[in-house]
Amino acid sequence: METVRVDIGRRVALWLRVLGIGLGIGLLVFLEPAVSPGAKGSIAQAQRDDVAYDDELEKGRQFMRLRKYEDALKSFKRANEMRDKKSPESLLLMAEAYQGLEAYKNVVESCDRAIEFGGSDTQLRVQAYNLKGIALQSQSEGRDQKRLHEAESAFREGLAVNDDLPIVHYNLGFTLMQQGRDQEGIAELKKYVEQQPRGTNVDQ
Numbered sequence: 001m002e003t004v005r006v007d008i009g010r011r012v013a014l015w016l017r018v019l020g021i022g023l024g025i026g027l028l029v030f031l032e033p034a035v036s037p038g039a040k041g042s043i044a045q046a047q048r049d050d051v052a053y054d055d056e057l058e059k060g061r062q063f064m065r066l067r068k069y070e071d072a073l074k075s076f077k078r079a080n081e082m083r084d085k086k087s088p089e090s091l092l093l094m095a096e097a098y099q100g101l102e103a104y105k106n107v108v109e110s111c112d113r114a115i116e117f118g119g120s121d122t123q124l125r126v127q128a129y130n131l132k133g134i135a136l137q138s139q140s141e142g143r144d145q146k147r148l149h150e151a152e153s154a155f156r157e158g159l160a161v162n163d164d165l166p167i168v169h170y171n172l173g174f175t176l177m178q179q180g181r182d183q184e185g186i187a188e189l190k191k192y193v194e195q196q197p198r199g200t201n202v203d204q
Helices: 001-029 039-065 069-082 088-100 104-117 123-138 144-162 165-180 182-195
Strands: none
Touching: 039 069, 039 088, 069 088, 088 104, 088 123, 123 144, 123 165, 144 165, 144 182, 165 182
């Protein structure tokens, strides 16, 4: 009888253990969040949209390398539309394409929008301010003091956001000298040389 009791006790313990495991699995299945077919479809669509967006940007960059600015602009505009016309990256690239087309007014407008939607991306915003300043400087043709002052303001705003882009100091220095403010301009050019002693504009 003693042996039988031990066997029954073991069997009960075994059944309780199996039952416990079963309950545990059941709870895991029950607690696992269910993803509806509609949600899965939305995720898949978002992933396809991201791929299409990246493809348009890459196409545009390739056109830029070939100096096919109008084709590049079309790609960047399509990419921007995929982001509800609020993509700072697309807008900055659009500005670069406009710069290649010498459409300086459009450069300024695209840069302003890139800055508006740039948020915490300081690097992108500095690049946008720099490109805006270059466009305004180009519009001035070295003579229009109003445009040169606006270009100076754009460069200074960029440096206020982030001082890590040496070329902005160069462009600011050059613009100040165009305004006849040589000492201020030289000071900015020196900052450029200090930050980038092997920069492409050092000799100039």
